[in-house]
Structure formats: C-alpha cells, structure tokens
Amino acid sequence: MSDEISAAHNTAFPVEAITPDELKLKREEQTLHIRWRDGRLSVYPAVMLRRQCPCATCRTERDQKKTELLPILKSDPGQIKLANAKLVGTYAIQLIWSDGHDAGIFDYKYLRSLDRNA
Ligand SMILES: [Zn+2]
Numbered sequence: 870m871s872d873e874i875s876a877a878h879n880t881a882f883p884v885e886a887i888t889p890d891e892l893k894l895k896r897e898e899q900t901l902h903i904r905w906r907d908g909r910l911s912v913y914p915a916v917m918l919r920r921q922c923p924c925a926t927c928r929t930e931r932d933q934k935k936t937e938l939l940p941i942l943k944s945d946p947g948q949i950k951l952a953n954a955k956l957v958g959t960y961a962i963q964l965i966w967s968d969g970h971d972a973g974i975f976d977y978k979y980l981r982s983l984d985r986n987a
Contacts, residue, residue, distance in 0.1 A: 882982075894953070918951065950967035951967075
C-alpha cells in the first residue's frame with residue numbers, strides 16, 4: 870500500500886505542468902515569474918533559486934554545510950543578484966548571477982517541483 874503511494878508521488882508531472890508559456894525575469898524585484906501551460910503562475914525569489922542551484926559546485930557546498938559543526942557563511946546570497954536568464958533548448962533555463970556564477974541549469978521539472986515545495 871505504501872509502495873503505491875510513493876510511486877504515485879514520484880509520477881512525472883503532466884507535460885502542461887512543466888511547459889512554460891511565459892518566462893519573466895523581474896530584475897527590480899529579483900523574482901523569476903513562470904506562467905505554466907496548466908495556468909499556474911510560479912514566482913521564485915532569486916535568493917531561493919540561488920540556494921537551490923542545481924550545479925555540482927553549489928550542491929557540494931550545500932552538502933558540506935550540512936556536515937560542518939560551525940557553518941561558515943562564504944557569501945550572503947541576499948547580496949547576489951540574478952542578472953540574466955537564458956533558455957537552454959526547450960527543457961531548461963540557465964541563470965546568470967551578478968557574481969559571475971552561471972553553471973546552474975534549472976530544468977522545468979525541477980523548477981516546478983521547487984514551486985510545489987514553496
Ligand atoms: Zn550553482
């Protein structure tokens with residue numbers, strides 16, 4: 870029974886839920902807006918996106934922070950601005966940050982799952 874529930878939970882999103890009709894980067898507000906084909910509007914604060922950056926460097930950094938007894942704050946994510954967003958094929962966007970970091974490729978499925986957790 871519990872297997873069925875977790876299997877349902879892992880079901881891929883319907884294609885309308887991970888297809889953006891409109892993408893807007895609001896630099897003033899530092900938010901990324903995505904209007905999905907299923908009608909939902911997701912608003913992602915830049916700080917949150919930076920914390921959830923899926924690139925290998927950021928992931929490693931996050932894992933290390935979890936295990937450190939005294940976490941050292943290397944950089945305050947609040948000071949880093951989202952400078953640009955570029956489409957990557959039809960499945961993702963690349964976010965470019967004011968500190969030059971641009972390795973994070975956010976695929977739409979990942980973005981949609983971030984919205985769910987918000
Ligand atoms: Zn990153």
